[in-house]
Amino acid sequence: MIYAQSPLAIALFCIFVAAVLGGSFYLGRRTTSSAGYYAAGGNVHWFTNGIAFAGDYLSAASFLGICGMIATAGYDGWMYAVGYLAGWMVALFLVAEPMKRLGKYTFTDALDSKFNSKSIQLMAAISTLVISIFYLIPQMVGAGTLVTPLLGLPHAAGVIIVGVVVTLIVATAGMASTTMVQFLKGGMLLIFSTVLVAMVLMRGLSTSPDHDGKRPYHDFQTIQASIAADGALQLSDPSYTFAPDWRNSALGEAGFIRLARNGEERIWHMTQDAQGGLILEETLYTATLPNGTRLYNGAPAEEGKFFPVGHMKELNLNGESVIQTGPVGPLAYLRTLQDSTMVLWGTRMVRDGDAMLTIYYQKPTPGSLVLRPGLRLKVENATATEKFNFISLMLALFCGTAALPHILIRYYTVPSQAAARKSTLVAIAAIGFFYILTLFMGLGAMTNGVINIMDNNMSAPLLALSFGVILFAIISSIAFATVLGTVSGLIVAASGAVAHDLMDNFFGMRMSDKGKVLAGKLAAVSVGLIAIYLGIVFEGMNVSFLVGWAFALAASANLPAIIMLLFWKKTTAQGVAASILVGLTSAMGLILLSPDMFVRYGLLPEQAPIAFNSPALISIPLSFIALVVVSLMTKRVEVPEAEAEAAEA
Amino acid sequence: MGHGPAVKLGKDNASAYKTRIGISMFFVYTLAYIGYVGINAVKPTWMGVTFGGLNVATLYGIGLIVFAFVLALVYNHFCTAAEKRLNK
Numbered sequence: 001m002i003y004a005q006s007p008l009a010i011a012l013f014c015i016f017v018a019a020v021l022g023g024s025f026y027l028g029r030r031t032t033s034s035a036g037y038y039a040a041g042g043n044v045h046w047f048t049n050g051i052a053f054a055g056d057y058l059s060a061a062s063f064l065g066i067c068g069m070i071a072t073a074g075y076d077g078w079m080y081a082v083g084y085l086a087g088w089m090v091a092l093f094l095v096a097e098p099m100k101r102l103g104k105y106t107f108t109d110a111l112d113s114k115f116n117s118k119s120i121q122l123m124a125a126i127s128t129l130v131i132s133i134f135y136l137i138p139q140m141v142g143a144g145t146l147v148t149p150l151l152g153l154p155h156a157a158g159v160i161i162v163g164v165v166v167t168l169i170v171a172t173a174g175m176a177s178t179t180m181v182q183f184l185k186g187g188m189l190l191i192f193s194t195v196l197v198a199m200v201l202m203r204g205l206s207t208s209p210d211h212d213g214k215r216p217y218h219d220f221q222t223i224q225a226s227i228a229a230d231g232a233l234q235l236s237d238p239s240y241t242f243a244p245d246w247r248n249s250a251l252g253e254a255g256f257i258r259l260a261r262n263g264e265e266r267i268w269h270m271t272q273d274a275q276g277g278l279i280l281e282e283t284l285y286t287a288t289l290p291n292g293t294r295l296y297n298g299a300p301a302e303e304g305k306f307f308p309v310g311h312m313k314e315l316n317l318n319g320e321s322v323i324q325t326g327p328v329g330p331l332a333y334l335r336t337l338q339d340s341t342m343v344l345w346g347t348r349m350v351r352d353g354d355a356m357l358t359i360y361y362q363k364p365t366p367g368s369l370v371l372r373p374g375l376r377l378k379v380e381n382a383t384a385t386e387k388f389n390f391i392s393l394m395l396a397l398f399c400g401t402a403a404l405p406h407i408l409i410r411y412y413t414v415p416s417q418a419a420a421r422k423s424t425l426v427a428i429a430a431i432g433f434f435y436i437l438t439l440f441m442g443l444g445a446m447t448n449g450v451i452n453i454m455d456n457n458m459s460a461p462l463l464a465l466s467f468g469v470i471l472f473a474i475i476s477s478i479a480f481a482t483v484l485g486t487v488s489g490l491i492v493a494a495s496g497a498v499a500h501d502l503m504d505n506f507f508g509m510r511m512s513d514k515g516k517v518l519a520g521k522l523a524a525v526s527v528g529l530i531a532i533y534l535g536i537v538f539e540g541m542n543v544s545f546l547v548g549w550a551f552a553l554a555a556s557a558n559l560p561a562i563i564m565l566l567f568w569k570k571t572t573a574q575g576v577a578a579s580i581l582v583g584l585t586s587a588m589g590l591i592l593l594s595p596d597m598f599v600r601y602g603l604l605p606e607q608a609p610i611a612f613n614s615p616a617l618i619s620i621p622l623s624f625i626a627l628v629v630v631s632l633m634t635k636r637v638e639v640p641e642a643e644a645e646a647a648e649a
Numbered sequence: 650m651g652h653g654p655a656v657k658l659g660k661d662n663a664s665a666y667k668t669r670i671g672i673s674m675f676f677v678y679t680l681a682y683i684g685y686v687g688i689n690a691v692k693p694t695w696m697g698v699t700f701g702g703l704n705v706a707t708l709y710g711i712g713l714i715v716f717a718f719v720l721a722l723v724y725n726h727f728c729t730a731a732e733k734r735l736n737k
Contacts, residue, residue: 075706082710086682089717093675093724097667335702372696372706379693387690394686417661418732425721432714439710567672 009150009473016477017165044179046419050426052179053410055186057084057401057427058434059135059486060142060457061547063189063479066435067463068456070442071310072344074370076377077442081435083394087401088431090559092424095402098566099411100420106493107408108501111561115637117573118506123580125501127557128405130584131550132494133530135406136487138546140535143483145457150476159535162480166487167528170495171521175413178488185481190430192474193437196460199467200444201333205340206324207315209449215466217449218307220343220362223259223268225278233257235280254350256283256359265298269361281362284309284345284453287355308462310451313364314341330440338367342446344375345453360453370446385611393548396616400551403558406486406493487531495523548614549591556583556619564627575631583623590615663731674724681716685709 044052062084069077102110108124140159147158169177203211210217224236233242240259246252255270257280268280284306287295296306316339317325325336344365350357365375373379377393378386401407411420445451445459450466452458461479465472499519503509511519538546561579564571591597594613595605688695688705696706 075710078710082685082713085714085717086678089675089678089720092721093671093678097664097671101661101664331703334707338699338702338704338707368697368704372693372704373689374693379689382690382693391686391690398682417664418729421667421725421728425725428721429718432718436711436714 006469006473008469009476012473012477013150013480016481043415044413046414046422047426048179048183049410049414049419049423051186051190051430052182052413053186053407053423053427054430054434055182055184055189055482055485056410056489057407057431057486058186058189058482059547060139060146060479060483062434062438063460063482064142064146064457065138065547066438067442067445067460068458069376070439071445071451071459072453072456073376074344074365074443074446075372076375078435078439079373079377079394080397081438083397084401085428085432085435086398088424088428090399091402091407092421092428094566095408095562096411096420096424097417099408099562100414100417106412106496106500107405107558107562108497108505110408111565111576112505112573114565115573115576117577119577120573120580121501121506123577123584124558124561125497125506127553127580127584128497128501129494130588131405131554131557132490132497132527133534134546134553135404135550136490136494136527136531137534137538138550139483139487139490140531141538141546142457143480143487144535144539145455146461146476146479146483149458149461150480155539156536159532162483162487163528163532163535166484166491167525169484169488170491170524170528175409175492178485178492179413181481181488182485185478185485186430188474188478189482190434192471192478193434193441193460196464196467196471196475197330197437197440197444199471200440200448200463201330202327203448203467204325204328205312205315205333205336205447207312208323209311209447209466211448211466215449217311220282220309220311222282223280225270225280227278235259250350250352251357254348254359256348256350256361267357267359269359283362284360286358286454287352288358290354306454308450309343309345309360309453310446310449311343312340312447313343316340333440333443334371336367337443337447338371340367341365342367342370344370344446358454388617389612389614392612392614392617395620396548396552396555396614399555399559399616399620403554403562404550405497405554405558406489409493409496410489491524491527491531494527495520498523498527552591552614552616552619553584553587555616556587556623558583560620560623560627564624564631568628568631570631570636571627572631572634572636574634575627575629578630579623579627582626583619586622587615587619590619660736661732662735663728666731666735667728670724670727674720678717678720681713685713 062081066077066081069080071077099107099110102113107128108121111124112120140162143162144155144158147153147161148155151158169181208217208219223240226234228234233246240261242257242259243249246257251258251267256267257270258265259268259280267283267285269283271279271281273279284297286306287298289295294301299305315322315325315336317336319339328336341364344363345360346363348359348361350359369375377390379390382390410423414420414423441460441463445463448463448466450459450462452462461472461476464475499516499522503519504511504516557580560583561576564579565576590610593608593610594615595608595611596613598605598608688709696704696709698705700708
């Protein structure tokens with residue numbers, strides 16, 4: 001309801017998809033070997049591969065999720081970005097070159113390169129499949145979220161469009177077309193995000209984000225109130241009316257009151273000012289009725305009563321209170337925000353008769369708190385469990401990147417170890433630069449009156465919309481391409497696990513080279529169908545939440561095996577397989593028993609048998625211990641290099 | 650079984666050297682990251698201290714990203730030099 005479909009955005013989107021599909025079919029005609037399908041022939045230039053890394057890695061969670069989280073929770077959203085980037089240092093310093101040296105098409109190849117072990121082939125393939133599918137779900141959900149405002153289609157249609165397009169891309173040309181999509185998307189994402197941030201800085205900051213009257217912004221009202229001696233509520237604006245028994249309602253008990261004026265009802269939040277006086281602040285709310293109908297600020301969606309949010313309460317520039325700054329540089333932008341006060345939004349659920357109300361109320365917050373951790377991730381005065389959760393999350397982000405199967409397979413598309421290293425360097429530069437941009441895009445959305453408070457994932461595209469429909473169309477198409485690029489990589493990784501690791505290696509199904517390509521394509525179609533199904537089933541689930549799980553799973557299941565294989569000579573095949581099994585099952589088990597999951601089961605978080613949500617701090621050490629103990633109990637049997645090469649031929 | 654690189658790789662005499670400096674630089678960066686996580690976990694108020702108008706949280710976060718790029722450049726420089734020297 002906050003956004004209307006733009007023909008230009010739809011046209012750009014269609015052109016982009018047609019161009020990608022056309023390119024894919026063109027490349028597909030040339031892809032007949034398995035090396036071409038799984039590794040793009042191993043001849044991608046390191047710079048292209050580096051940008052494609054960025055295109056692969058900067059998923060819906062990075063572009064949409066992090067910007068949205070910064071827009072609503074400030075610095076805490078950006079901590080994910082810092083952790084994600086730090087993970088690339090593990091990839092560069094420890095993993096990049098050995099992965100290139102040891103593997104052929106998949107991460108399993110690298111782990112199994114010295115052993116030819118059925119147990120490694122099976123466990124690594126299962127791990128790749130599970131992690132890829134966990135990572136696929138949020139991407140598909142993100143696609144549905146994006147397509148609804150862009151094309152005006154329902155969530156399921158968005159998921160199906162992405163699923164079909166990506167499956168076609170992957171099934172036609174595998175890694176060659178996937179690389180092209182990721183390179184294009186990565187490059188465009190960097191260029192247009194830079195343009196967007198430059199425009200945000202040129203516009204500067206203002207206390208009324210109506211952009212000199214060019215865009216309407218709903219001015220959220222505040223009313224002074226007092227309680228008379230007889231206990232009656234008195235409002236400074238007598239044109240508002242309210243029910244006499246307001247205090248005894250569920251709303252009143254929760255600190256809210258329903259006021260009416262000119263036949264319109266709104267809910268207001270009651271707070272106290274510094275002098276102890278009573279203040280009523282206008283809220284936004286949705287009401288879900290028993291028949292499933294949803295009203296937005298008391299009216300159907302199409303009436304447009306639910307407004308975008310995001311404004312500054314006080315703006316201080318160089319110690320002086322101002323109403324706007326004009327163009328500012330990036331550091332001055334951050335300094336000014338730090339000295340000012342922004343309005344963030346809290347959420348409260350209240351049952352009001354038959355209706356379930358979700359109320360979004362204003363929370364004026366000093367910039368000094370917005371630009372430091374603590375609004376979402378509890379760090380100050382945190383309990384031991386909260387600290388554990390925080391450290392565990394940061395550990396998963398640090399260790400997860402270098403263990404994501406769809407990232408690791410990109411090391412097989414370049415011709416040498418030096419190219420693997422250089423492409424990682426390009427990826428770090430591109431991704432690091434982008435993550436600095438996300439800080440400005442998120443804060444720009446926070447202060448420019450563009451946030452859809454019900455779905456902050458759209459914050460970056462809606463920030464672009466505040467500069468005009470052309471930029472919105474471009475950014476939305478790129479956001480959609482973001483999903484296409486990442487999903488393509490995931491489907492290639494998952495299809496490689498099925499066709500190459502399981503069918504070819506584990507089950508020993510002897511296939512011709514063309515047969516291997518066909519098996520990969522069929523596996524890609526199957527995984528694509530599963531992804532479409534899951535994307536529809538998980539509608540409404542938080543995108544970042546699931547990505548956090550995928551990182552924890554990858555860090556627990558894969559990284560200990562990779563690190564120990566490279567740096568501990570006593571590592572055995574059984575140790576590697578045990579490490580993956582223990583890491584995967586312990587991380588998965590802890591996730592399923594976590595308080596967040598219990599909420600999703602419809603239970604109370606307190607009923608969960610464990611108190612933390614992030615499993616990495618337990619499951620990663622367990623995986624290391626399993627590898628060491630089992631390796632010490634078993635004998636290392638290496639396949640001689642000559643034999644391995646003969647088998648390869 | 651079909652393992653091994655997708656393209657034939659030449660022998661890399663610089664491999665051991667690159668692994669050594671990779672591990673050293675990994676520890677340097679990990680220490681910087683532990684510092685970031687540690688301050689948040691143990692003394693979160695330090696993140697609010699300002700230098701030159703920006704707080705430690707912002708400076709440390711941007712610093713970690715820039716430091717990552719600088720370290721990556723240095724690592725690549727040493728690796729490339731070693732490859733030229735040892736793989737003649």
